[in-house]
Amino acid sequence: MLKISDNAEIEQNNVGHSIINELANKSLFTLDQERFIIFPPLLKDSDDLDEDNCIFKTFNGKTRTCNIVGFLSDGKNEIHIQSRFFESQDEDYFLNYMLQKVLHYNVTINEISSSDNHSYYDLLVYLFPYYLEEAMKKGFYKEYVYHSYNDSNVRGQLDINRHIRQNVPFVGNVAYNTREYSFDNKLNQLIRHTIEKIEVTRPFLLNESSTIRNNVKRIKELTPSYSHYDLENVLFENKFNTIKHGFYEEYTQLQTLCLQILTDQMIGFGANYQKVHGIIIDIAWLWEEYLNLLIKDHFYHPQNKVGTMPHYYFNNSNGKIYPDFIGKLPDNRIVADAKYKPQNNIKNSDYSQILSYMFRFNCKEAYFFHPSKEEQHKILYLMEGVSAEAPPTKKIDVRVEKIGLKIPKATRYEEFVEKIENSEKQFLDKLNL
Template sequence: MKLLKIRDNSRQKKEAFSHIGKLTDRIADKTLEQLEREGVFLFPEAVEDAEDMTEDQMILQSINDGYRTGNAMGFLGWGDERLIIRSRFCGGGEDYFFQYLLDRVLDFPNIVDMETDADQDNRLFQFLLFLFPRYLKVAMRKGPFKQYIRRQYNDGNVKGTIDVARHIKRNTPFTGKIAYHQREFSFDNSLMELVRHTVEFIRGKHYGNRLLVKVKDEVKRVVDATPGYAPCDRQKIIEQNKRNAVRHAYFREYLALQRLCLLILQRQKHQIGSGSRQIYGVLFDGAWLWEEYVNLLIRDIFYHPSNKSGEGAQRLFHRNAGLIYPDFISRDSEKRIIADAKYKPMGNIGNRDYLQVLAYMFRFDAKTGYYLYPEAEGAGDLNLWMNRGSTYEANVVPRGDISVIKHGLQIPADAQSYSEFAVCMRQRERAFVRAFT
């Protein structure tokens, strides 16, 4: 297996990709939308759901004699070639930071060693399995999927269209039965059967029960809705779902679940990419992971509006003009604070970042703003006081009442194991939150 490890938001010489040239040719200068159509699984569920990943963003963008990566982290492969995109904040050793974000935000079991060169395909396959509970829970919020299906009967209670050829074949000589079919609105359809097959497959893994216990109620509803489940029908169910993707916009969560189930069940037999010439992989939006992780740390102190769900929408102006979604608004209305999560180093926070937070501060009468970012270099907080006056009058001086603070969460750089990294991160998290208490 040919393997290359690079970092997100970095530049690499093209010659570094020479030993994975076939894979590089198939992903370079392709947008996330194109890669998603070709089989790469993106998280959040689709490109249009990600606030920080756009459809025209590229995994590898050609710039002169090199390639530049974006915010996406994860695995990509083609044939026997593999590309791992790690976090740029992982320091010089193992990428425990990315693994820790997945653990905290998505509650992944800590059994994935992403830096083990051997058997990377199994690591990628485990990522798909670990995503299943989340996708199932989100989809099942709308209840079990129900659709019209065509069922065949052969009895004396005719309620549908008679199948003449089948009737002659099965009921000659006539025995009082009629062969017919009818359309029924049923929960026991090909999509729910696909989900059931995926559930049963995961149950067969040694960590399956641990994974599914998080969604035990949803699993029970799937099992109850699929009395026609038969293990031997798996391939038939897969083919039916490949031909009939969920199309209705209301059930978009089921489309994501359907894609994930197909990836799991199609790959489990021959492992990912084996004998295939198709691009495959799992990519995560690093900026989204960081923002959701920060929310876990400070949600008792801050509101967290969500652009994706529309929850907590704010307006700049009277009569619903100027829709905005600040990342974080403090719950303390007397000493209001606006905070913005940035998945970038301190030195890269500037220009439009400043304008955005200052606009939010002005809107909410906040005297203090924060940029919350991962700090890998060990730098302390940087407090920027807002100026007053004009260079034309030569009277520019800092105000003493309005400031923005770059407040970093210190990322351990010298941990010898994931458990040591996690313990250290818990300590750093407490110090990070202490600034707001």
Template sequence: MDPLRVKDNSTIEKKDFYKIKNLEAKILNKTLKDLEKEGIFLFPQIISESQDVEGSQTILRMEDGYYKTGNIMGFLGCGLERLIIKSRFSKNDEDYFFQYLLSRVLDIPNVVNMETDSNNENRIINYLCFLFPYLLKVAIRKGIFKQYVCNEYNDSNVKGSIDIARHIKCNTPFVGRIAYKQRTFSYDNYLLQLVRHTIEFIKNTSFGNMLLSNVKMEIQLIVDVTFTYSVQDRQIIINKNKKNLVRHAYYHEYRALQNLCLLILHNQKGQIGVGHNKLYGILFDGAWLWEEYINLLIGKDFYHPKNKSRSGSEQLFSGNRQQGLIYPDFIGRDVNNRIIADAKYKPIDNIRSKDYLQVLAYMFRFDAKIGYYLYPESMGKDSEQLRLNQGTKHEQNVSAREDIYVMKCGLEIPCHTSNYQEFVDKIKINEHKFKSNFSNMQS
């Protein structure tokens, strides 16, 4: 069955979903947390702490007799039914813009073919694999995961509690050995064993070696500590991890990596979507991808607080109480010419109202006289400068200030390209123009 293709942040007529009735019923008005419980992989996974993607958000909701989508892109399936949510800024049949965002943010080597796979199941599995190096690198930054493990021994060097039942079974008649258990704090635990099995699985794919080329150091660390690895133990390790999910908030990076590894290994034999009513898929936060992509372009000139991971927060007010925490997307590093920039995954005409108030509040807090809205531009519109007013209508002295303004600055998204490589070539040129214009504005 051909998949239904819709765009994010769009309004769709209900009748358009006639060919995916089962899938429609499973996702309509369901929150992201509900879908995650059913096995959908969300990226990034910190939805409870996200300003853009909250756990209560839906990917498809009914409103005024129409279906509406949000900031989420990705692939969903149920039985033979398929739904692809594309970026609204892509004008091609294939979503080259979405593919490009993933390749840049996840640092996927160019050799990996990001063209859309004709087989939807293979595409989902491939994207799960593409996420692995990124999540592995993020998790390793927290340090190698260490955990208490219980090992069984049967020798004369007793260093733990004696296992009476196993001792009688294994050592009758007695020949000098003692069966015992020893609980040790070890890196060679069920979670890192799961990561090792995932590494070995990806290595055997057609794109595996190139995909893992950017995380060689992290992979070597995992290989060095999982010295009891055996490919025959894969199902045992999978079952252990299913029963012992990482719960501690401190290790949320490892929780995301664990979930991803379980999905990859569970679907290694084409088991994805097995069952008539089985819901499966992978969803990405478009706003987060856009913000991280912009950070790759301009990050060297800005501080980049991260709302999702609660890192780099600033405070509106003085005092020790955590009141008025704020997370501007970008704070200029130039103290004498402070600039505030906000990445907006929306068209220029949709930047209004609260968007203005938010950036102006940030500008006031950091003594910045210039603010930017950085957005994807697919309609060919020029940048727009908005100067802050001074005075009041009551005194009939309203006028535009010369020293304080905000700028809507768009990065042009190529609209007419015949293939992915042509899209990449064109957007590289547009990135250069975008950064050049931005630098000129700062000066």
């Protein structure tokens, strides 16, 4: 098993790794079509990833990882792309912690990073409640389903052969088939089978919140014909009948996840028998969502890809913008940007963007939030020049602060949680709220 970091150059002796060779310069769009598990479930939900992005990118003879972490395997070899905050002798507690927070599950001993064969399955299962919630926000999935009846209330096409077999001598019933628009369909049955399996293997995941419990309850109510003996047929129908309607794309992602959980098969990329399968996570998106949970009492969180809380540079809805975070106090408006990069890598284009937001919202103060191995806090004051010839002077009433959240080292997950909770308190203390 090979462990590497995000946003890092891959050592030359590892560049020839079979998985890296297979996936180098392959776009996320291609992998998405091959039913890789990509988190967040839809590429459009990520500001930092687009369909042309790659897991491994080769340029000028060097191969690098991008803002992606996750698990990759071809059944023989395995690669774990960890956050850059993990130490080789330890597990990636930072990634595990953010996943636990954003996915809203609560475990004392985190199993995601275990190096045995169950690690891939574990993460699939942990993702299920999130995928289910995102899909059910679109409403309950409904489609036409064929049913066979044998009663006196005929409302479909007669089935002569079945009628002769079942109703001779005639006792008043008629065998017929009908096509009905129903919630009790192949996809909801697949979700139901997945729920039943998770209730046996990881029951706590389906009891973490009232939303999850309600979603599980509704799926059970929508599938009265469920039988565990039908699993093979349900798997077959879903494997060869992917949901393709654009409105239900969240259900398409959920369908893929359920198939992998139920079959333990690694649906993957490649033409040979050792296909590469994997779960890849946009860690910049994960960092931003984690921050939102940390500061949501003080900041609004507009979302570009979802289209919530848009703002505009100009009147008549021109120049739409989505700052990562906007302070809730109208008399002391603050904007903030989440950056999953080292403090020294936050520079020119980042400054231009945050200054344009400050001008738009008439802010005197703005923040960059970034993770850091050490506690960091840097204040930048805006420089104002009188003319092109005159030297700039310090304008001390307008400033930008780079605030790092220290990611601690630990030898146990419980120890890490205790330390990072202390880091979170120190981080919040630095905000002028």
